[in-house]
Amino acid sequence: MEFIPPLQPAQLIKRYKRFLADVRLPNGEITTLHCANTGAMTGCATPGDTVWYSFSSSKTRKYPCSWELTQTANDHWIGVNTLRANQLVEELIEHRKIPSLSHFTHWQREVRFGDEKSRIDFVLSNKDGEQCYLEVKSVTLLENSSGYFPDTITLRGQKHLRELMSIVKQGKRAVLFFAVLHTGITQVRAAQHLDPAYAHLLYEAIELGVEVIAYRAQVTHQQLTLVDPIPFTK
CATH class of the missing domain: 2.40.50.580 (OB fold (Dihydrolipoamide Acetyltransferase, E2P))
Structure with missing residues (x-):
């Protein structure tokens, strides 16, 4: 971008x-x-x-x-403009830069879903009828080279995790995508010290089969682009 x-x-x-x-x-x-x-x-x-x-x-x-x-x-x-995170992830989807999602050819934005009446950032699909529900979160909190999400208690984020878990229980793919918009971050962690309930739900979601992907951005005053996959660690 x-x-x-x-x-x-x-x-x-x-x-x-x-x-x-x-x-x-x-x-x-x-x-x-x-x-x-x-x-x-x-x-x-x-x-x-x-x-x-x-x-x-x-x-x-x-x-x-x-x-x-x-x-x-x-x-x-x-x-710091969190509205950019979805735009950056959509660029990756459009150009098939995420290997595990590169076979999806179509997507919808802001789709209503779930028992808690949420909106998912993207629903991906292909000609074979396969679907993937993808939720995007922006990561900017840096502590000792690690990026933490969330940076405060997020009831909305907890709800999104429950909805993603519900999708997996239905036999569909669900992905949580961390768009890391801080050049000092080299790995992503759940912020258990800030929102233990979110961290617990995230670990539970991963055990259930929700996939986690994290990409770090290249940031200058001229351009903002997600370029490097980085690890999510507990």
């Missing part, structure tokens, strides 16, 4: 009300960015870090600029 038009830099002053961030532009002016990330953003929103933002010409937006990336003091790059 290329950023067109190019992203612009600013210095982070503070993030607040979850959806807003004040930044200082290179000319000294202060402006407010929209933040699409509703998570804790631990380590991704340190005042003084460089942020990179996109601009929308839509007349309906109150805040036309969106926070896309963080460049930390130790030069880690982080994709």
Whole structure:
């Protein structure tokens, strides 16, 4: 994914009300960015870090600029716009860059499913009638080179795991895809120290047959792309 038009830099002053961030532009002016990330953003929103933002010409937006990336003091790059994760995974699906899913030729986005009335990010299919349910999660929490998900308690994420387990019980494939949008992360783990209920459900889901795939992104102010599979470890 290329950023067109190019992203612009600013210095982070503070993030607040979850959806807003004040930044200082290179000319000294202060402006407010929209933040699409509703998570804790631990380590991704340190005042003084460089942020990179996109601009929308839509007349309906109150805040036309969106926070896309963080460049930390130790030069880690982080994709903080969680809306990008599904777009990046869809690029991999379209170009058949995920070996275990490369035989799927069609997909639907945001499909309603399950007893808990969820929406799955993608339902993949092929001409033989095979289906695969794929849920995408963005990983940005770094601790000692490991990426952890979630970065806070997620009842919604727990519900998604229960729904994926239900799919497997029906004899279909279910995949949890971790889109790792932090260049310092080399492996992914369940954040048992932050959401033990989610970690327990994830381990149970894996035992049942839910597949876990993790890919790390290459991140610059010009491009954001998922390129390298990395391990999920307990």
